[in-house]
Amino acid sequence: xxxxxxxxxxxxxxxxxxxxxxxxxxxxxxxxxxxxxxxxxxxxxxxxxxxxxxxxxxxxxxxxxxxxxxxxxxxxxxxxxxxxxxxxxxxxxxxxxxxxxxxxxxxxxxxxxxxxxxxxxxxxxxxxxxxxxxxxxxxxxxxxxxxxxxxxxxxxxxxxxxxxxxxxxxxxxxxxxxxxxxxxxxxxxxxxxxxxxxxxxxxxxxxxxxxxxxxxxxxxxxxxxxxxxxxxxxx
Amino acid sequence: xxxxxxxxxxxxxxxxxxxxxxxxxxxxxxxxxxxxxxxxxxxxxxxxxxxxxxxxxxxxxxxxxxxxxxxxxxxxxxxxxxxxxxxxxxxxxxxxxxxxxxxxxxxxxxxxxxxxxxxxxxxxxxxxxxxxxxxxxxxxxxxxxxxxxxxxxxxxxxxxxxxxxxxxxxxxxxxxxxxxxxxxxxxxxxxxxxxxxxxxxxxxxxxxxxxxxxxxxxxxxxxxxxxxxxxxxxx
Amino acid sequence: xxxxxxxxxxxxxxxxxxxxxxxxxxxxxxxxxxxxxxxxxxxxxxxxxxxxxxxxxxxxxxxxxxxxxxxxxxxxxxxxxxxxxxxxxxxxxxxxxxxxxxxxxxxxxxxxxxxxxxxxxxxxxxxxxxxxxxxxxxxxxxxxxxxxxxxxxxxxxxxxxxxxxxxxxxxxxxxxxxxxxxxxxxxxxxxxxxxxxxxxxxxxxxxxxxxxxxxxxxxxxxxxxxxxxxxxxxx
Amino acid sequence: xxxxxxxxxxxxxxxxxxxxxxxxxxxxxxxxxxxxxxxxxxxxxxxxxxxxxxxxxxxxxxxxxxxxxxxxxxxxxxxxxxxxxxxxxxxxxxxxxxxxxxxxxxxxxxxxxxxxxxxxxxxxxxxxxxxxxxxxxxxxxxxxxxxxxxxxxxxxxxxxxxxxxxxxxxxxxxxxxxxxxxxxxxxxxxxxxxxxxxxxxxxxxxxxxxxxxxxxxxxxxxxxxxxxxxxxxxx
Numbered sequence: 001x002x003x004x005x006x007x008x009x010x011x012x013x014x015x016x017x018x019x020x021x022x023x024x025x026x027x028x029x030x031x032x033x034x035x036x037x038x039x040x041x042x043x044x045x046x047x048x049x050x051x052x053x054x055x056x057x058x059x060x061x062x063x064x065x066x067x068x069x070x071x072x073x074x075x076x077x078x079x080x081x082x083x084x085x086x087x088x089x090x091x092x093x094x095x096x097x098x099x100x101x102x103x104x105x106x107x108x109x110x111x112x113x114x115x116x117x118x119x120x121x122x123x124x125x126x127x128x129x130x131x132x133x134x135x136x137x138x139x140x141x142x143x144x145x146x147x148x149x150x151x152x153x154x155x156x157x158x159x160x161x162x163x164x165x166x167x168x169x170x171x172x173x174x175x176x177x178x179x180x181x182x183x184x185x186x187x188x189x190x191x192x193x194x195x196x197x198x199x200x201x202x203x204x205x206x207x208x209x210x211x212x213x214x215x216x217x218x219x220x221x222x223x224x225x226x227x228x229x230x231x232x233x234x235x
Numbered sequence: 236x237x238x239x240x241x242x243x244x245x246x247x248x249x250x251x252x253x254x255x256x257x258x259x260x261x262x263x264x265x266x267x268x269x270x271x272x273x274x275x276x277x278x279x280x281x282x283x284x285x286x287x288x289x290x291x292x293x294x295x296x297x298x299x300x301x302x303x304x305x306x307x308x309x310x311x312x313x314x315x316x317x318x319x320x321x322x323x324x325x326x327x328x329x330x331x332x333x334x335x336x337x338x339x340x341x342x343x344x345x346x347x348x349x350x351x352x353x354x355x356x357x358x359x360x361x362x363x364x365x366x367x368x369x370x371x372x373x374x375x376x377x378x379x380x381x382x383x384x385x386x387x388x389x390x391x392x393x394x395x396x397x398x399x400x401x402x403x404x405x406x407x408x409x410x411x412x413x414x415x416x417x418x419x420x421x422x423x424x425x426x427x428x429x430x431x432x433x434x435x436x437x438x439x440x441x442x443x444x445x446x447x448x449x450x451x452x453x454x455x456x457x458x459x460x461x462x463x464x465x466x467x468x469x470x
Numbered sequence: 471x472x473x474x475x476x477x478x479x480x481x482x483x484x485x486x487x488x489x490x491x492x493x494x495x496x497x498x499x500x501x502x503x504x505x506x507x508x509x510x511x512x513x514x515x516x517x518x519x520x521x522x523x524x525x526x527x528x529x530x531x532x533x534x535x536x537x538x539x540x541x542x543x544x545x546x547x548x549x550x551x552x553x554x555x556x557x558x559x560x561x562x563x564x565x566x567x568x569x570x571x572x573x574x575x576x577x578x579x580x581x582x583x584x585x586x587x588x589x590x591x592x593x594x595x596x597x598x599x600x601x602x603x604x605x606x607x608x609x610x611x612x613x614x615x616x617x618x619x620x621x622x623x624x625x626x627x628x629x630x631x632x633x634x635x636x637x638x639x640x641x642x643x644x645x646x647x648x649x650x651x652x653x654x655x656x657x658x659x660x661x662x663x664x665x666x667x668x669x670x671x672x673x674x675x676x677x678x679x680x681x682x683x684x685x686x687x688x689x690x691x692x693x694x695x696x697x698x699x700x701x702x703x704x705x
Numbered sequence: 706x707x708x709x710x711x712x713x714x715x716x717x718x719x720x721x722x723x724x725x726x727x728x729x730x731x732x733x734x735x736x737x738x739x740x741x742x743x744x745x746x747x748x749x750x751x752x753x754x755x756x757x758x759x760x761x762x763x764x765x766x767x768x769x770x771x772x773x774x775x776x777x778x779x780x781x782x783x784x785x786x787x788x789x790x791x792x793x794x795x796x797x798x799x800x801x802x803x804x805x806x807x808x809x810x811x812x813x814x815x816x817x818x819x820x821x822x823x824x825x826x827x828x829x830x831x832x833x834x835x836x837x838x839x840x841x842x843x844x845x846x847x848x849x850x851x852x853x854x855x856x857x858x859x860x861x862x863x864x865x866x867x868x869x870x871x872x873x874x875x876x877x878x879x880x881x882x883x884x885x886x887x888x889x890x891x892x893x894x895x896x897x898x899x900x901x902x903x904x905x906x907x908x909x910x911x912x913x914x915x916x917x918x919x920x921x922x923x924x925x926x927x928x929x930x931x932x933x934x935x936x937x938x939x940x
Contacts (some may be wrong), residue, residue, distance in 0.1 A: 090405030103432075113575040199669070336900050375919055404819070674811055
């Protein structure tokens with residue numbers, strides 16, 4: 001019944017190890033169908049190589065499993081929280097990609113040092129505050145979503161399509177789950193380069209505002225002129 | 236006669252270079268059959284690409300070769316010591332994976348900075364004390380096992396499923412040898428991220444106890460809720 | 471009509487991800503036909519795996535699209551500027567390769583520490599000044615080419631076959647676009663090694679002039695004795 | 706006429722990019738036939754993917770090309786010098802592998818921090834002195850061999866089967882060229898781990914002498930007990 005949605009989630013999930021973002025089973029992706037009020041997500045702890053389209057689990061916005069026999073990812077409440085809060089997004093991706101996770105573990109946002117970063121984020125990549133013992137002890141995964149939403153505040157989630165969860169790892173999103181995967185790739189690459197730029201120049205200031213604006217707007221918003229209008233898959 | 240056990244050990248051994256944990260012949264894996272009192276282990280110095288299931292060597296707990304024509308790994312006494320000391324484990328893996336070995340060479344435990352680590356270890360990844368000249372000069376490989384056992388002390392070996400041997404490299408274990416391989420992958424990944432977090436924040440404190448407890452218990456013990464009950468291969 | 475030129479540009483473009491220089495769509499290559507006054511370049515934002523020879527866009531030196539239905543790369547004016555300024559070159563390559571980009575983001579030239587570097591560049595790999603708000607706000611991509619040309623000044627562009635654009639990433643060139651790809655590979659490798667040499671020896675002086683001269687001239691100019699005269703593809 | 710020797714050299718050469726030791730054409734391997742007084746070596750600047758067994762060039766100890774139509778590697782005099790000086794070796798390998806080259810560029814030996822290193826070298830991996838302007842200006846490649854020989858002095862070349870050439874990169878050797886390739890892989894891996902151990906512990910002392918002796922002798926000399934006596938390819 002949800003074949004297309006499951007396929008979309010499946011393709012995103014299996015692309016994560018292919019992009020080198022996932023070791024073992026450290027990550028998951030979800031794709032939402034807003035008209036039907038459900039999303040498809042990876043089953044918990046299943047090997048990427050053994051996983052099939054049919055294994056994707058369909059969950060509704062109350063957190064109820066609507067279709068599928070496997071348990072959904074233990075991170076499902078985080079996905080659900082984000083999909084509910086950010087109505088313009090079509091999917092969420094969670095990885096433990098190494099360089100981005102190194103920043104998350106250190107509780108540091110990723111400073112914006114160059115145009116690669118500015119092509120994807122309208123500023124530094126934010127990091128959440130630490131979660132409280134109470135948040136951890138109760139509905140942990142749902143609260144993980146909450147601290148992300150709290151951190152973003154009033155900015156447009158498509159201007160900042162990802163957040164590092166303190167002590168944990170990145171979550172990214174986009175208009176489609178495929179776009180959320182692309183942002184996850186970019187975040188890992190940006191983190192790697194930022195770390196090396198910091199090693200070369202420990203006091204490096206962030207990018208100049210006019211260059212940030214130029215690059216971000218080349219790809220986003222009404223004046224965007226990157227890519228094709230509708231002919232081929234754009235990045 | 237020991238075909239299944241040999242196959243299990245063989246699969247674990249050949250997966251090590253596939254996971255990028257092994258260069259040349261730097262590593263080995265063993266799988267135990269407790270009922271029959273033997274374990275299967277990689278032959279010494281044989282190339283991973285040339286190795287076959289039949290090349291696995293069967294050794295008993297006295298260190299006697301029970302089946303096979305090749306010499307077992309020179310690290311066999313270390314495996315034997317660990318398999319004897321930790322009765323709940325089904326296999327042992329030894330690698331010289333780069334980032335974990337960098338910590339081992341420096342004689343430093345791997346500090347626990349994030350949830351990736353907490354998913355596998357209930358605290359930092361321990362490092363042994365240095366071995367004495369006497370230990371090195373006599374039954375070196377057996378004594379290597381002894382310093383690991385000494386370092387673990389009274390903790391549950393499944394709460395700390397691996398140890399770095401000072402100046403040497405990591406050994407890991409698990410309920411099965413496949414699980415020991417998984418821990419070896421995780422240890423390398425954790426070591427890499429810890430090193431980068433330290434580079435970003437040299438005085439970074441370790442993870443908060445409640446977050447450690449939450450993540451470790453999501454995956455281990457009676458309250459675990461990660462993965463599937465029995466449907467598919469869990470991680 | 472421009473099949474050979476398109477094929478040359480296509481081969482260069484698809485070799486970039488194969489060399490590990492490109493993530494997603496971060497990069498592009500162009501090949502020029504000086505007799506006909508046109509160059510072939512990658513279309514904007516098209517996935518490398520979906521791209522075909524026919525997708526290459528033919529552009530003339532006024533920046534007009536002469537053949538092809540897709541939009542050319544948004545970096546086309548930078549390529550055009552370089553192809554016009556450096557008459558001895560046959561192609562231009564732009565990547566965001568990680569280590570070279572880390573230097574570019576830090577606004578640092580890549581110091582010349584060894585013979586690998588001296589095999590390709592007759593000194594350090596230059597970095598441009600930062601672009602002004604006005605340059606960024608008007609014909610940004612054309613001005614990007616201008617700051618590269620300004621930085622090179624009067625040196626032979628084949629003595630310095632690449633420049634880092636400040637806050638951005640490397641551009642490289644060569645007698646052919648295939649050679650420009652080779653330089654892009656070398657720049658990334660050189661950047662990686664320079665960063666590590668700096669980590670080992672933060673005050674490391676640059677290479678001795680006589681060793682630089684020796685290695686550069688082994689491969690370039692009338693006394694070159696590296697490679698074959700005409701038998702096989704040389705590097 | 707020299708088919709077996711050419712094949713041996715060819716196999717070693719094409720294995721270098723497969724081991725990730727070579728980018729572009731940065732490297733070469735030679736295999737010697739002492740009875741016939743010749744060695745086979747890679748042709749200069751030929752692409753690894755285009756190279757065939759027949760392309761290997763046969764050179765004698767006077768440096769004369771005995772068979773083959775291509776120019777031999779420009780590094781041929783270095784190989785010749787080493788093959789003449791170290792009579793117990795069967796082949797030489799030269800790479801610009803990244804981490805080892807970073808040490809060479811910095812003019813630093815690779816300190817011996819762990820057992821991986823002690824399995825291959827009986828102490829730190831030496832680095833040559835810088836070459837003089839006169840050495841560089843005359844028979845540069847032959848003199849490169851000379852500074853390596855000078856640096857080794859009276860030690861057994863099989864106790865120290867490789868040297869870093871200052872400002873340049875590693876050369877390794879072994880009883881066979883296949884063994885020299887293995888050492889080249891080990892040197893790169895050892896360099897990577899040493900750099901990381903230094904990052905974790907900048908004042909880390911080198912390995913304890915008894916542990917060095919134990920590991921080196923497990924694999925080398927009359928008391929060696931690593932590997933198989935003659936059944937299978939040993940490492």
